[in-house]
Structures are given as structure tokens and as C-alpha cells.
Amino acid sequence: MADIPVWTDERLNKLKKLWEQGLSISQIGEELDVSRNAIAGKVYRLGLPKRQSPISGASSGPKAAPKSDSIADMDASTLPLKLALRTINWSRSQCSWPIGDPKSTAFRFCGENVVQGKPYCNEHCFDAYTTSRESGSN
Numbered sequence: 001m002a003d004i005p006v007w008t009d010e011r012l013n014k015l016k017k018l019w020e021q022g023l024s025i026s027q028i029g030e031e032l033d034v035s036r037n038a039i040a041g042k043v044y045r046l047g048l049p050k051r052q053s054p055i056s057g058a059s060s061g062p063k064a065a066p067k068s069d070s071i072a073d074m075d076a077s078t079l080p081l082k083l084a085l086r087t088i089n090w091s092r093s094q095c096s097w098p099i100g101d102p103k104s105t106a107f108r109f110c111g112e113n114v115v116q117g118k119p120y121c122n123e124h125c126f127d128a129y130t131t132s133r134e135s136g137s138n
């Protein structure tokens with residue numbers, strides 16, 4: 001019985017297949033009824049690619065998706081930009097004439113539809129251009 005070869009072609013192929021499927025050494029050992037050491041040695045000698053991914057083994061738990069972390073980071077960093085763009089869109093089509101004291105919470109922008117090609121509504125265009133022309137303050 002001792003001269004039965006452990007590694008027949010069939011078993012070698014199965015080892016490679018199981019290895020590619022990502023089974024652990026001990027799992028492959030159970031499949032082939034071979035000790036872990038024999039599997040490890042064979043894998044090493046066959047030069048099978050090391051699977052150093054964290055998927056196999058202990059850390060296949062809640063930390064299995066590191067990609068979602070980076071996506072969350074991207075979202076967080078792009079959010080202010082989106083908000084900024086939205087503000088720009090808003091001010092393009094609506095009067096951005098400031099109303100009230102910018103330091104107070106009651107401060108807001110006019111928000112009326114702008115005159116085409118101007119940053120302000122009709123009324124505030126009038127205000128803007130007359131005050132600057134007369135250079136007088138009230």
C-alpha cells in the first residue's frame with residue numbers, strides 16, 4: 001500500500017482546481033484526504049500563485065468589501081463640490097442680489113428671475129446700475 005503515489009495527475013488537477021477556487025490548504029487537504037503539510041508542500045513545489053487576498057481565512061467577515069469604503073470617501077469629497085455647483089446653477093438663473101445683512105441669519109438672495117445676460121432681476125438691475133452710476137449712497 002505504501003507505494004501508491006499520493007499525487008496522481010487526477011489529484012494534482014483537483015488540487016490546482018481547488019486552489020484556484022480559493023479553498024484553504026486545510027480544505028483542500030480534506031478534499032484530497034492529504035495532510036495540510038503535503039498540500040502546502042505541493043502547492044509550493046507546483047509554484048501555484050499565492051493567494052494573499054484577505055478574502056480567504058479569518059477576515060472574510062464584515063470587512064469583506066474595502067471598495068465601499070473608498071466609494072464613501074469619494075462621495076464625501078465630491079459632496080461639497082456638488083453643492084457648490086448647485087449654488088452656481090441657482091445664481092445663474094435667479095437674482096443673486098443680496099438682501100439684508102450678510103452677517104445675520106436673515107440674509108438671503110433675491111431669487112427673482114434674472115434679466116437675460118444680467119446677474120440680477122429687473123428691479124435689482126435698475127438698483128445696481130443706477131447706484132453705481134450716480135455713485136451715491138442712501
Ligand SMILES: [Zn+2]
Nearest residue numbers: 095110121124
Ligand atoms: Zn432681485
